[in-house]
Amino acid sequence: MEKEIDSFKSGFAALVGRTNVGKSTLLNRMIGRKIAIMSEKVQTTRNRILCVLTGKEYQIIFLDTPGIHKPKHKLGERLVQVALNTLNEVDIVLFLVEANQRPGPGDNYLIRQFADLSTPVALVINKIDLVKREELLPLIESYSRLYSFSEIIPVSALSGENTGHLLEVTISYLPAGPKYYPDDMVTDRPEEFILAELIREKVLSHTEQEVPHSVAVVIEEIQERPNNVMAIRAVIYAERETQKGILIGKGGQMLKKIGSQARADMEKLLGSKIYLEIRVKTKPDWRNKEAQLKNLGYYET
Numbered sequence: 001m002e003k004e005i006d007s008f009k010s011g012f013a014a015l016v017g018r019t020n021v022g023k024s025t026l027l028n029r030m031i032g033r034k035i036a037i038m039s040e041k042v043q044t045t046r047n048r049i050l051c052v053l054t055g056k057e058y059q060i061i062f063l064d065t066p067g068i069h070k071p072k073h074k075l076g077e078r079l080v081q082v083a084l085n086t087l088n089e090v091d092i093v094l095f096l097v098e099a100n101q102r103p104g105p106g107d108n109y110l111i112r113q114f115a116d117l118s119t120p121v122a123l124v125i126n127k128i129d130l131v132k133r134e135e136l137l138p139l140i141e142s143y144s145r146l147y148s149f150s151e152i153i154p155v156s157a158l159s160g161e162n163t164g165h166l167l168e169v170t171i172s173y174l175p176a177g178p179k180y181y182p183d184d185m186v187t188d189r190p191e192e193f194i195l196a197e198l199i200r201e202k203v204l205s206h207t208e209q210e211v212p213h214s215v216a217v218v219i220e221e222i223q224e225r226p227n228n229v230m231a232i233r234a235v236i237y238a239e240r241e242t243q244k245g246i247l248i249g250k251g252g253q254m255l256k257k258i259g260s261q262a263r264a265d266m267e268k269l270l271g272s273k274i275y276l277e278i279r280v281k282t283k284p285d286w287r288n289k290e291a292q293l294k295n296l297g298y299y300e301t
Contacts, residue, residue: 010059011174014086017096018106022126026096026157027051027064030167031186052181058171059179063090087113092150092173093121094166099131099154103142111147120150120173124166129156192219198265199234199278202258207246214239215247216283231275232266237283247280255280 015023031051051062063086087093093114097107114121123143125136140152151169155162187194196217203215221233236258238244248255255278263276 007176008057008059008178009171009174010061010177010180011091012061012063012089013092013094013170013173014063014090015094015096016087016110018104018110021096021098022157023064023096026124026126026155026163027062029157029160029163030060030062051187052185053167054179054181054183054185055171058174059181060167060170060174061180087117087119090119091175092170093117093119094124094170095121095149096124096126097143099125099128099136099139102139103146107143108146114147121147122151122153122169122173123147123149125152125154126157128154128161129159192222194269195219195222195232195266196234198269199236199258199262201265202261203236203247205261206254206257214243225275227273229273229275230266230270232277234276234278236278236280238280239282239284241282244280244282 015027017023031053051064053060053062095110095114097103103111123140125139128136136154143149144152150173153162153166153169155166157163196219200215200217203217216237218235218237219232220235221231223231225231236247238247246254247258249257259276259278262278263274266274266276
């Protein structure tokens with residue numbers, strides 16, 4: 001039974017789940033803007049992204065966490081720890097799973113982390129557009145045997161189906177409280193972070209195998225120019241020279257494609273004409289070096 005909104009409510013909701021279950025897609029749907037990057041490849045989100053949704057009677061601070069996976073390097077260990085730490089810091093945990101997938105090792109691992117939580121956990125079954133409705137009941141029964149969820153909400157982040165109900169349920173678990181952030185704020189991440197993520201999204205879209213997960217993107221400079229033009233200088237760091245070659249492509253075609261698509265997204269986001277300059281450099285084995293991870297921003301949360 002959902003609680004009545006009797007005063008202004010504010011609080012925190014964590015989106016957790018295995019890699020590639022649609023957390024970032026759902027977050028963008030709820031916020032109404034593209035904040036978190038999306039990709040069919042796993043381990044897309046690398047930082048905990050705080051996004052704010054403010055309504056007339058509520059303010060929800062969503063935390064989009066890295067997907068839970070078995071770490072293969074220091075970066076992976078960092079990502080998993082960020083996700084798990086979040087569980088104790090929120091008012092409700094939104095545990096995302098896929099409607100077309102039975103509980104797997106990653107789901108079971110996460111559910112074991114819920115055992116000592118006092119935080120309510122809602123099971124959010126995403127991608128219901130991919131299954132028939134009668135297929136949902138056996139899936140719900142499978143998950144219900146593993147944990148006593150406070151709520152079970154089937155949704156489609158892609159189409160938006162039932163996300164309005166998910167929003168209502170989330171609000172119902174928030175305590176009465178003040179606005180933590182201004183009405184027009186949608187994320188705590190600096191502009192440079194969002195712009196870098198837009199470039200990384202295009203790398204994920206156009207490269208294969210190890211390359212997309214071996215890159216980091218840094219915005220070195222943002223400069224305002226006359227006539228509503230923003231000049232942005234960015235660097236894509238790869239781990240090996242061979243990866244650098246793939247990212248640049250024959251005659252620079254791959255880098256040109258990545259830059260063109262990233263620039264289009266940046267112009268939509270900022271409402272300005274963008275001049276984008278991207279270079280590719282190597283930082284050997286950066287994912288296993290703590291100093292490199294800190295320099296690239298992965299230890300700031």
